[in-house]
Amino acid sequence: MLLKLRYKPALVMVLAVVAAIVTVVQVHSSDTPKASATINDPSVDSKALSTNELSVIHDPAQAQEQLPFIDTVSDPLTLPALRSLRVVLDWYLTPYHAPLIVARERNLFDQENLDVTLITPADPSVAPKLVAARRAELALTSQLQLHLLVKQNLPLVRVGALVPVPLATLLTRRNTGIEQLSQLKGKTVGYVHEGPARIWLDAMLKDQPISLSDITLQHVDFALISALVNKEVDAVIGTMRHVDRRQLAQQGIVVNEFMVDESELPAYDELIVVANRDVLSRHRRDIERFFNAVEKATLWLINHPEQGWELVRTAEPGIDTPANARAWPEVLRYLALRPIALQPQRYQRLETYLLRRGLIETAASVRRLAVDIEGELSGNDASPQG
Numbered sequence: 001m002l003l004k005l006r007y008k009p010a011l012v013m014v015l016a017v018v019a020a021i022v023t024v025v026q027v028h029s030s031d032t033p034k035a036s037a038t039i040n041d042p043s044v045d046s047k048a049l050s051t052n053e054l055s056v057i058h059d060p061a062q063a064q065e066q067l068p069f070i071d072t073v074s075d076p077l078t079l080p081a082l083r084s085l086r087v088v089l090d091w092y093l094t095p096y097h098a099p100l101i102v103a104r105e106r107n108l109f110d111q112e113n114l115d116v117t118l119i120t121p122a123d124p125s126v127a128p129k130l131v132a133a134r135r136a137e138l139a140l141t142s143q144l145q146l147h148l149l150v151k152q153n154l155p156l157v158r159v160g161a162l163v164p165v166p167l168a169t170l171l172t173r174r175n176t177g178i179e180q181l182s183q184l185k186g187k188t189v190g191y192v193h194e195g196p197a198r199i200w201l202d203a204m205l206k207d208q209p210i211s212l213s214d215i216t217l218q219h220v221d222f223a224l225i226s227a228l229v230n231k232e233v234d235a236v237i238g239t240m241r242h243v244d245r246r247q248l249a250q251q252g253i254v255v256n257e258f259m260v261d262e263s264e265l266p267a268y269d270e271l272i273v274v275a276n277r278d279v280l281s282r283h284r285r286d287i288e289r290f291f292n293a294v295e296k297a298t299l300w301l302i303n304h305p306e307q308g309w310e311l312v313r314t315a316e317p318g319i320d321t322p323a324n325a326r327a328w329p330e331v332l333r334y335l336a337l338r339p340i341a342l343q344p345q346r347y348q349r350l351e352t353y354l355l356r357r358g359l360i361e362t363a364a365s366v367r368r369l370a371v372d373i374e375g376e377l378s379g380n381d382a383s384p385q386g
Helices: 002-029 060-066 095-105 127-132 143-151 194-204 224-229 243-250 277-303 305-315 322-333 344-356 373-378
Strands: 083-088 114-119 138-141 156-163 168-173 188-191 216-219 235-240 255-259 271-276
Touching: 083 127, 083 277, 095 114, 095 156, 095 277, 095 305, 095 322, 114 277, 127 138, 127 143, 127 156, 127 271, 138 143, 143 156, 143 194, 143 271, 143 344, 156 277, 168 194, 168 243, 188 194, 188 224, 194 216, 194 235, 224 235, 224 243, 235 243, 243 255, 243 322, 271 277, 277 305, 277 373, 305 322
Parallel strands: 083 114, 083 138, 188 216, 188 235
Antiparallel strands: 138 271, 156 271, 168 235, 168 255
16 A cells, blocks of 8 residues: 555656647647637537547648547637538529639638539529528529519528629610610510519600500520520510620620610619528628628639639630620629628618509518628627518
8 A cells, every 4th residue: 555655646747747748739730720610600519529539639640631639728629610501593604603703713712611502593583592491591683583582571681792783684686676665565575583574674664655564574584595586575674784785796686785774773783692581690600701702702803804704714614605705894893892791772772662663562671681791790690680
């Protein structure tokens, strides 16, 4: 017994030295750059981590392969994890989606610790509905469409914009003799989304001797251009300024172009990003990081337009057409320099206009339609309320 007591202090000292060495190794290991998610992150299930998985890395060269690891010094526990965001496009990829392509190709999403998947829908009308059904985190649509979808009680809210100005146009083949809007009487107009098409035409025909009832509307899905080329319709509405007119010219079709924003329709955001308001609290910081990457991509495009076009056309060969190349300088002028920024008065004005024109029955508050993600984050993560 006396012998055991004599060596006990020495044994305690040895154990203390070993513990100190292990702690130093763990501190050194915690410097690895991939340790980015925290234990407070709701996507991390701390209960699922077993003791065997939380092993100490003794060889720094193996650190990248053996993560996750336990850090007994730092608090909270850090784990390597990319946050996943599924983004459903409003259309197939076009030059107006360039900031998303650049952010992906220049690894700007990765730098924000995001794994972003861009999804082209089979039907252009389903993108926001997938977000409403929680099958995607973000979707692209138009501000006009958002106002109408909110009236259908879909839990959607605008969180940013790629194109903050109207782009929509109405195109007619010049050889049809339709030189002015009044000559659309008795004609067929193709559209993708009926709700926005009716809003555009209501505004454009307001001071004309004809009304919407004098026109036949025809749903053509993705086929706006081919419907006009094949003479399935006399005109199409909702085409993209600068791009579609040039695409038709490339096919030998000369058109007359009527601008929607030359009507009394208030200015609106043409291409916005919407999220599900019911689960927004789960994704606010990821959305902010998403727009950080998109903003960096946009600024890079503005500063390097030729290099930007080369990157975009190489990454997405479907975009590489003579028409898109000619439209490229004009496209860049319409991109949002601060895509996360919100102009609330724009949403209020459009909602008031739609109500006054009888296109909606009740008006929603701006807060029901759009949210300032930066403001929400600085305001103690307060959830948007209708």
